[in-house]
Amino acid sequence: MDMNSHAMLGNAWFGLIGLMLIFYVVTDGFDLGVGILSLFTRREQERNLIFQSIAHVWDANETWLVVVGGALFGAFPSAYATLLEQLYIPIMLLIASLIMRGASIEFRHAAGNKRLWDVVFGVGSLLAAVAQGVVLGKVITGLQPGWLSGIFTACTALGVVAGYCLLGSTYLIKKTGGLLEAAARRYATTSVLATVAAAIVLSAGTMVFSAIGHDRWAQPGVFGVLLALAAIAASAFIYILWAVHVNGVRGPFRGAIVLFLASFAGLAISFFPDLVPGKLSIAAAASDEPTLIFMLIGMGTMLPIMIGYNLFQYYVFEGKVVPRKH
Secondary structure (H helix, E strand, O other): OOHHHHHHHHHHHHHHHHHHHHHHHHHHHHHHHHHHHHOOOOOHHHHHHHHHHHOOOHHHHHHHHHHHHHHHHHHOHHHHHHHHHHOHHHHHHHHHHHHHHHHHHHHHOOOOOOHHHHHHHHHHHHHHHHHHHHHHHHHHOOOOOOHHHHHHHHHHHHHHHHHHHHHHHHHHHHHOOHHHHHHHHHHHHHHHHHHHHHHHHHHHHHHHHOHHHHHHOOOOOHHHHHHHHHHHHHHHHHHHHHHHHOOOOOHHHHHHHHHHHHHHHHHHHHHOOEEEOOOEEHHHHOOOHHHHHHHHHHHHHHHHHHHHHHHHHHHHOOOOOOOOOO
C-alpha cells in the first residue's frame, strides 16, 4: 500500500465528513433552533407558523446526520467505535430527542390539543442541541474525564444551544412576519451575543483543557489562519446585528451561516490531523485504501444529488409562510 495515497484518501474523507457535518449543522441547526424558540412562543397561531416554516425541510435536514454516521463508520471505523463507546449516553439522548421531534410533528396534525406535542417538539429540540454540544465538548477535550472537562463540556452545550437559537431566529425572520418576526429579531440579537460570548469562553478553555490548544495552535502558521477566520466571524457578528437593526429579511440568516462556516472551519483546522485530539489521528483511524476508494466513488455519486435536492427544495419553498385557513 502506498502510504502517501492512503494518507491523501484519509485526508479527503476528513474533508468530506467535515463538509457533510457543516451541511447538517446549518440545516438541522436552524430547525432545532426554531424548536427551542417554540418553547417561548405562547400563541398557538404563531407556533403553527413555526411548524409551517420547517414542514418541508426538517426530515431532509436530518438525513445529513445519517450520512455522516455511515461515512464515519466506513472511512474511520476505529474512530466510530471509540466515539460510540465513550459517548454512548449523549448519542442515545440525541437519537431519542430526534425521535421525539419527529413523533411530535406527525402527531400534532391529528391532536385536538396541540400544546402537549408542541412541548414535546420543543424539549426534543433542546435536548438534541444539548446532546450535540456534549459530544463536541468531549471530543475537543480528547474524551478526558474530570470536573474541569465537565465544566468545559457544559459550556460547549450552552454554546451549541445559543448558536442553534441564532440560526433558528434568523430563519424565522426570513420565513415569517408580524409578531413572530418581531420576536425573532429580539431572539436573534440575544442569541448572537450569547453565541459569540460562548465562542470566546470556549476558545480560552480550549487553550487550557485541550491538546488542540497545547499542540495544534502552536504550530507555525495555524494561529494566523485562525485569527483570519476570527476576523471573518467578528465581521459576521457585526453584520447580523446591523441586519437585524435595519429590518433585513435574508441578511441575518446569511450572516449567521457565515459565522457558523468560519467557526466550523476553525474547528476543522484545529482538529487536523487528528479525529480525537491527542488520541486518534486520521492516518491511524482510516480504513484500508480499497475501502476508501470504493466509498469515495459512491459518495461522489450521492453527494451532488443530496446537495442538489436540498437546494431545489429551498428554492421551491422560498418566501415567507402565511397562516393556513382552517
